[in-house]
Amino acid sequence: MTIERDLFITEVALRDGSHAISHQFTVDQVLQVTKALNDAGVPYIEVSHGDGLSGSSLQYGFSKTNEMELIEAAVSVADQAKIAVLLLPGIGTVKDLKEAASLGAKMARIATHVTEADVAPQHIQAAKELGMETVGFLMMSHMAEVDKLVEQAKLMESYGADSVYVVDSAGALLPDGVRQRIRALKQSVGINIGFHAHNNLSLAMANTLVAIEEGATRIDGSVRCLGAGAGNTQTEVLVAVLDRMGVKTGIDVYKMMDLAEEIVAPILQTPQEITRESLTLGYAGVYSSFALHAKRAAARFGVDSRDILTELGKRKVVGGQEDMIWDVAEEIAASAKSPAKV
Numbered sequence: 014m015t016i017e018r019d020l021f022i023t024e025v026a027l028r029d030g031s032h033a034i035s036h037q038f039t040v041d042q043v044l045q046v047t048k049a050l051n052d053a054g055v056p057y058i059e060v061s062h063g064d065g066l067s068g069s070s071l072q073y074g075f076s077k078t079n080e081m082e083l084i085e086a087a088v089s090v091a092d093q094a095k096i097a098v099l100l101l102p103g104i105g106t107v108k109d110l111k112e113a114a115s116l117g118a119k120m121a122r123i124a125t126h127v128t129e130a131d132v133a134p135q136h137i138q139a140a141k142e143l144g145m146e147t148v149g150f151l152m153m154s155h156m157a158e159v160d161k162l163v164e165q166a167k168l169m170e171s172y173g174a175d176s177v178y179v180v181d182s183a184g185a186l187l188p189d190g191v192r193q194r195i196r197a198l199k200q201s202v203g204i205n206i207g208f209h210a211h212n213n214l215s216l217a218m219a220n221t222l223v224a225i226e227e228g229a230t231r232i233d234g235s236v237r238c239l240g241a242g243a244g245n246t247q248t249e250v251l252v253a254v255l256d257r258m259g260v261k262t263g264i265d266v267y268k269m270m271d272l273a274e275e276i277v278a279p280i281l282q283t284p285q286e287i288t289r290e291s292l293t294l295g296y297a298g299v300y301s302s303f304a305l306h307a308k309r310a311a312a313r314f315g316v317d318s319r320d321i322l323t324e325l326g327k328r329k330v331v332g333g334q335e336d337m338i339w340d341v342a343e344e345i346a347a348s349a350k351s352p353a354k355v
């Protein structure tokens with residue numbers, strides 16, 4: 014039976030949510046969450062380290078479980094849903110992609126900084142050759158003007174991506190910024206357009222609805238907001254809202270509510286709220302996965318995590334520069350000890 018859908022939701026809790034729980038997913042958790050999402054009718058479920066394939070490292074944080082085991086477990090219980098993997102060229106390799114595909118992953122999302130799509134062609138082409146549906150994922154999209162974003166999306170299209178995403182990694186975009194970006198892409202590229210939000214300014218749902226209004230048909234969500242920072246657009250809420258709007262997602266609202274409450278909530282180390290750290294991420298335009306790193310650095314150096322994040326925002330630090338979090342914390346602590354003389 015084919016399920017009728019007006020748009021396609023990718024559930025990212027088992028990848029983006031990895032940041033929120035310091036990459037501690039177990040095989041059992043992935044089995045339970047994937048099976049429930051699959052049974053609820055979610056079409057795509059992303060499973061990887063938070064920073065994508067091979068992200069497990071000192072820089073980003075080590076995974077409790079090898080992600081290939083997690084992918085294999087997810088595939089084993091997803092008889093309807095397709096398992097997606099994220100890959101950042103330079104962190105993950107074509108070899109990782111081949112391994113994920115051999116385990117049954119069917120979608121590859123190739124993520125680059127919004128101005129660096131030109132590092133993606135090899136990985137997009139490899140994914141296509143492996144028969145995977147392929148997405149170009151333009152991270153930190155708030156940092157690029159609309160024209161630049163369009164130029165980079167066209168590059169992703171030229172490499173063979175089936176879809177291109179506006180990724181609001183910092184949860185910093187305001188609804189009008191989302192509208193301009195999705196509208197411009199709709200006018201300029203011929204492939205599917207997607208949107209990935211973070212809820213740091215409490216705008217994930219509003220921004221997602223604007224993206225859909227402007228023609229985005231590939232939408233990310235995280236159940237119970239299990240994503241970096243304050244999490245993503247809350248999937249079970251999005252499914253209910255879209256149902257009220259008459260937009261078909263093919264996903265069962267009650268089943269989503271139940272799995273959020275009974276399976277995902279117990280995994281959370283603390284409830285996903287908009288805390289002072291996550292609010293500062295959106296306010297200062299900082300990569301959402303920096304939240305926990307900044308909190309730890311703040312505790313280590315006895316400084317305010319908001320000062321660290323604000324300074325990182327000023328310096329326009331991007332994913333991959335996590336080591337700067339500690340440098341900035343140390344600098345703030347040192348300047349507090351010996352304030353500059355005026």
Ligand SMILES: C[C@H](O)CC(=O)C(=O)O
Nearest residue numbers: 029063064152180181182
């Ligand atoms: C590697 C990042 O966590 C990808 C992502 O979800 C984002 O940029 O947002």
Ligand SMILES: [Mn+2]
Nearest residue numbers: 029182209241
């Ligand atoms: Mn994200």
